[in-house]
Amino acid sequence: MTADADTPLLSVRDLKISFALDEGLVRAVDGTSFDVMPGQVLGVVGESGCGKSVTMKAILQLVERPGRITSGEIHFRRRDGGGAIDLARLPPRGPDMRDIRGGEIALIPQEPMAAFSPVHTVGDQIIEAILLHGHHWQTDRKLSRGEARDITVRLFRDVGISMPEQRVDAYSWQLSGGLRQRAMIAMALSCKPRLLIADEPTTAIDVTTQAQVLGLLRDLQAKYNTAIIFITHDLGVIAQMASYVVVMYLGRVVEEGPVDVIFHAPKHPYTRALLRSIPSLYGATRVALPVISGALPHPFNRPSGCSFHPRCPDRMARCSVAVPSHQPVGPQHLASCFLHHDLAEPA
Amino acid sequence: MSGTPIDSQVQPLLDVRSLQKFFPITKGFLQRTVGHVRAVDGVNFTVNEGETLGLVGESGCGKTTASRCILRAIDPTGGQILYRTRAGSVVDLAVLSPAELLPLRTEIQMIFQDPFGSLNPRMTLLDNVGEPLLVNGIGNRRERIDRVAELLRLVGLRPEFMHRFPHAFSGGQRQRIGIARALATNPRLVVADEPVSALDVSVQAQVLNLLLELQSRLKLTFLLVAHDLSVVRHISDRIAVMYVGQLVELGPTDEIFRSPQHPYTAALMRAVPAADPRVRTTDGTLGGEVPSPAAPPSGCYFHPRCRHAVARCSVETPEFREIASGHYTRCHLAGEMAF
Numbered sequence: 001m002t003a004d005a006d007t008p009l010l011s012v013r014d015l016k017i018s019f020a021l022d023e024g025l026v027r028a029v030d031g032t033s034f035d036v037m038p039g040q041v042l043g044v045v046g047e048s049g050c051g052k053s054v055t056m057k058a059i060l061q062l063v064e065r066p067g068r069i070t071s072g073e074i075h076f077r078r079r080d081g082g083g084a085i086d087l088a089r090l091p092p093r094g095p096d097m098r099d100i101r102g103g104e105i106a107l108i109p110q111e112p113m114a115a116f117s118p119v120h121t122v123g124d125q126i127i128e129a130i131l132l133h134g135h136h137w138q139t140d141r142k143l144s145r146g147e148a149r150d151i152t153v154r155l156f157r158d159v160g161i162s163m164p165e166q167r168v169d170a171y172s173w174q175l176s177g178g179l180r181q182r183a184m185i186a187m188a189l190s191c192k193p194r195l196l197i198a199d200e201p202t203t204a205i206d207v208t209t210q211a212q213v214l215g216l217l218r219d220l221q222a223k224y225n226t227a228i229i230f231i232t233h234d235l236g237v238i239a240q241m242a243s244y245v246v247v248m249y250l251g252r253v254v255e256e257g258p259v260d261v262i263f264h265a266p267k268h269p270y271t272r273a274l275l276r277s278i279p280s281l282y283g284a285t286r287v288a289l290p291v292i293s294g295a296l297p298h299p300f301n302r303p304s305g306c307s308f309h310p311r312c313p314d315r316m317a318r319c320s321v322a323v324p325s326h327q328p329v330g331p332q333h334l335a336s337c338f339l340h341h342d343l344a345e346p347a
Numbered sequence: 348m349s350g351t352p353i354d355s356q357v358q359p360l361l362d363v364r365s366l367q368k369f370f371p372i373t374k375g376f377l378q379r380t381v382g383h384v385r386a387v388d389g390v391n392f393t394v395n396e397g398e399t400l401g402l403v404g405e406s407g408c409g410k411t412t413a414s415r416c417i418l419r420a421i422d423p424t425g426g427q428i429l430y431r432t433r434a435g436s437v438v439d440l441a442v443l444s445p446a447e448l449l450p451l452r453t454e455i456q457m458i459f460q461d462p463f464g465s466l467n468p469r470m471t472l473l474d475n476v477g478e479p480l481l482v483n484g485i486g487n488r489r490e491r492i493d494r495v496a497e498l499l500r501l502v503g504l505r506p507e508f509m510h511r512f513p514h515a516f517s518g519g520q521r522q523r524i525g526i527a528r529a530l531a532t533n534p535r536l537v538v539a540d541e542p543v544s545a546l547d548v549s550v551q552a553q554v555l556n557l558l559l560e561l562q563s564r565l566k567l568t569f570l571l572v573a574h575d576l577s578v579v580r581h582i583s584d585r586i587a588v589m590y591v592g593q594l595v596e597l598g599p600t601d602e603i604f605r606s607p608q609h610p611y612t613a614a615l616m617r618a619v620p621a622a623d624p625r626v627r628t629t630d631g632t633l634g635g636e637v638p639s640p641a642a643p644p645s646g647c648y649f650h651p652r653c654r655h656a657v658a659r660c661s662v663e664t665p666e667f668r669e670i671a672s673g674h675y676t677r678c679h680l681a682g683e684m685a686f
Contacts, residue, residue, distance in 0.1 A: 047547040048518070176636060177406070206405040206574060211618035211632035233548055236620030240628060259624040277552040278622055279581035285600060286559060286582060289552040295517060 007077065008035035009227050010059065010105075010195055011084070015072035017054055017063060026299040028054050028067065030251035033326070036195065039225040043242025043259065045235065045274070049296055051251040052231050056197045060101050061092040079104055079136070079194060103133035106193035108184055110200040115184060116172035122183045123168030126152045126190050133191040155186040160216055178209035182216070189220065196228045202237065214241060235278055239263055244332075247271050250297070250307040253326060257333035267335040269312045306337070314339055322347070358431060359393035360536060360568050361417070366390040366426035366441075368412050372641060384641045386412040388592035389426070391667070394536070396431075399562065399569040401583030401600070403576060403615070405637050409592040414538050414572045416441075418457055419448055430455070433535060453483050453532035460541035462521035466513040472499065472524055473509040479531040498527040502557060519550030526557065530565070540572045555582055576619050580604055585673075588612045591648045592640045594667060598674035606685060608676040610653045613686035647679065655680055 017029040029051040036042050046052045057063050059074055075084040078100070090097045109115045116122055127148040134143035137151065149168065156164035159182040172180055181201065188196055198217070202210040214237065221228055230241050238245060238259070245262040247255040247270065255268035266272045276290040294311040297303055303310050309319035322344035329340045338344075367390075369383040387409040394400045402410045416423040419440055428440040433454055440448070456479070459465035466475050476498055477491045486494065496506035502523040513521055522542065529537055542558065543551040559582055561567060573579050579586060579600075586603050588596040588611065596609040607613040614633040621628045635652040638644055644651050650660040659679055667677045 047549060178636065207576065207615060207618045208405060208633045211620070211628075212634070214620065215632055234620065235548065235622040236628075239622050239624045239626075240620040263622070263624050274548060275622070277549050279552070279555065279577045280622060281577050281580060281604065281616065281619055283581075285580055286584075288556045288559065289581070291552045291556060292549040295519065295550075 005038055007038075008075070009038045009040075009077050010036040010229075011073075011075040012055070012059070013073040013075070015055065015058060015074065015088070016070045017051070017058055017067055018070050019067045021066060024300050027302065028251055028299065029058070030302075031072070032248070032251065032253055034246050034253055034256060036227050036229060037244075038194070039221075039227055040244060041221060041228045041230060041242050043238040043245040044229060044231045044248060045233065045238055045245060046248035047233060047296060049250075049299065050248040052248050053199055055248075056107070056199055056229065056231060059087060059197065060105060060107060061087060061090065061097050062101075076100070076105070076195075099133070102129055102193075103136055103191045104193055105195045105197065106188035106191065108181075108188045108196065108198040108201045110203055113172065113177075113180065116180065118171060118173055120171075121169050122172055122175070122180075122187075123149065123152050123170075126155070126168075126183075126187045129187060130190050136191050151190070152186070155190055156183070158189075158220070159183075159186045160212070161186070177205045178212065181205055181209070181213055185213070185216065185220070189224070189226075192224070193226060196226050197231070198228060199231045200233070201230075203232070203234070210237075217241070235263075235275065247274070250299075250302060252307065252336065253334075254308065254337070255333075255335045256326075257330065261330065261333050265330075267329050267333070267340050268308075268337050269314050269339070270308050273311075273313070360396040360431050361394040361570070362427075362429040362437075363390060363392050363413075363417065364427040364429065366413060366416060366428065367424045368409070368416050368421065369424045382641055384639075385592050385643070386640055387416065387423075388640070390589070390592075390594050392587050392594065392597055394568055394570055396535070396568055397562075397566050398584040399571055399582055401571045401573060401579035401586045402589060403573060403579050403586060404589035405574065405615075407637055407640070408589040409640065410572050410589050411540055413589070414540055414570060417570065418455060418538055419443070430536075453479070453485075454534055455536045455538070456529040456532060456534035458522075458526055458529045458537060458539040458542045461545055462518050462525055463513075463545075465525055466521060466528075468513055471510050471512055472504075475513065476509070476524060476528045476531055479528060483532055485532065494531065495527075498531055499524075501530065501561070502527045517550075518546055519553060522546060522550075522554050523557065526554075526561070530561070533565075534567070536568045536570065538570045538572070541574070542571070543578055544573065544575060551578070558582060576615060588615070591638055591643050593648065593677065594675070595649065595677045596675065597667075598671070598676075602671070602674055608670050608674060608681040608686070609649075609678045610655050610680075610686045611649050614652075647677070655684065655686065 013033050015029055015032045019026040032055055044052045058069055069088050074087040076087050077084045130148040130151055152168050153164045161167050161182050202213050242259050245259050246253050249270050255271045273292040292311055305320040305322055306324050309315045318338055324336045324338045325343045325345045326334050326336045327341040327343050329335045366387055368387040369385050371380040372382040374381045390413055404410045415421045417428055423441050429437050430440050431437050473495050476495045480486055480491050495509050499506050504523055543554050583600050586600050587594050590611050596612045646661040646663055647665050650656040665677045665679045667675055670676050670681050
């Protein structure tokens with residue numbers, strides 16, 4: 001494998017996804033672009049409805065009807081080194097996509113309770129995945145069930161599940177929230193993926209368990225050098241986990257940059273407002289928090305021009321007419337805002 | 348915690364003493380009781396009029412059960428829930444019959460966690476928000492409409508919305524509707540169970556601001572049940588930390604955050620990911636799991652996970668003692684070291 005560290009593992013280019021509903025067309029993702037480098041932890045921040053989850057579904061070709069990828073490209077460099085392929089063009093149920101899904105790109109879903117089948121043991125479900133994608137472990141012959149079970153026990157130990165030999169035979173409802181999330185991580189890692197998509201992996205669990213799971217993910221990332229896309233609305237989690245951050249608003253990337261720059265020198269008014277609005281463990285108490293005025297617009301009536309302009313404290317006349325393009329505003333730092341550059345998207 | 352309300356300068360609105368709630372564990376065909384889950388096991392705290400007490404802890408620690416006992420949504424197994432009524436008399440909510448509770452229902456109201464599940468989707472805002480007035484027999488239809496309009500304005504929604512149904516509103520707006528409903532009967536004590544945990548960051552800030560504003564305008568008393576420490580810290584005057592059915596620490600918010608006097612409180616605070624990449628907070632996390640309240644560990648319930656534990660901790664149950672004025676902890680080592 002000739003992995004080039006400077007070439008993106010995944011490159012999403014001008015992705016558009018829309019949902020044809022009875023009421024009209026909802027453009028959930030409206031021209032999103034970002035890259036994931038090999039071994040990088042990319043944080044994706046945004047509020048509900050900003051299109052972050054559906055973008056991740058698109059990468060795995062799991063967008064359900066009436067949703068549809070209308071345009072754009074999702075380039076992914078496969079393990080065999082045969083150059084990048086466009087996932088958006090692959091048939092969702094074809095052999096390539098089925099091999100990539102779980103085998104090379106794995107997903108840690110938000111609710112581990114809903115993700116495991118309650119009528120099979122967690123071990124059986126992981127063993128099934130390992131047997132299905134066995135060629136990522138053993139290229140010359142098929143894995144036996146016993147070998148797959150050994151791998152599962154080893155993974156359980158890796159993710160810090162005590163008594164792994166017994167726990168592989170447990171059902172998901174017999175495990176606590178933290179253990180279930182660990183089992184989910186073991187399953188996601190079971191086929192040695194090169195890219196892990198973690199969609200709000202710690203939202204449903206307690207803060208102490210969250211800290212354990214985050215520490216675990218960081219250790220595993222260092223050990224296997226897996227690239228991770230970390231989606232969350234919790235800015236604390238992003239600050240602790242990500243090295244590069246993408247901020248989304250209404251289906252578009254409005255700002256992106258290294259984590260330190262995003263938290264200490266954000267350029268886009270939305271990013272700034274978002275950072276100010278969170279209560280911290282250090283700030284003043286019992287005073288009004290600065291809020292982002294107004295509410296998220298309904299997807300049917302997306303504002304003209306820059307979609308953030310009705311809520312923006314720094315809006316200018318131009319913002320309601322032209323869409324700012326995504327331009328460099330510093331080293332590795334891009335923003336879509338006329339405050340920082342004059343370039344508009346072609347109408 | 349000792350001290351009678353008569354001694355203290357401010358007579359508390361709510362005085363919870365030795366509150367217990369056990370759930371039976373049954374087994375077999377005859378449903379024999381083989382043990383008890385001690386979900387709430389001897390909890391003491393007071394809530395003064397006009398203040399916010401934050402009740403924090405991990406899932407399963409009993410914080411929601413305790414709050415449901417206070418609302419008498421479930422019946423406590425033991426203890427007293429002394430409540431000072433609007434009329435000025437002190438009653439024990441724990442022993443009142445449903446008929447005796449009825450007049451007090453208007454004084455104690457609840458804000459729910461889930462803004463989607465807690466509103467009736469088949470009822471308009473007028474009916475959803477006005478229902479507490481209807482069931483408590485307050486006003487006629489005309490007066491209810493006026494009151495609902497006033498309430499919607501109070502929580503920052505347009506009164507014209509009252510003929511719409513909940514599905515037309517976003518999560519943050521629905522939470523405002525739920526708050527309006529809780530305020531319909533002019534309550535004095537509002538129990539809010541995770542009021543912002545289902546909301547987005549920017550919406551969360553709006554709802555927190557609304558709660559603070561309403562509290563000062565209407566002189567409300569809040570019992571806030573939540574797991575997010577930064578949220579609890581932001582709006583609480585005092586904080587009570589629960590672990591396996593017991594309080595482990597209780598004190599003024601600033602003091603607890605400046606120098607926690609229980610290792611569990613300190614561990615909870617360390618576990619909150621700081622929204623600053625230059626501050627690393629996810630190292631040195633609390634290991635292990637919350638023990639089952641059906642079979643808690645010996646001695647101090649926290650000792651198997653405590654990094655400071657000494658031999659004494661696994662044998663001797665620590666008392667809930669006052670370490671500074673109004674600051675209580677259940678730890679043998681408190682005062683001897685910083686956690």
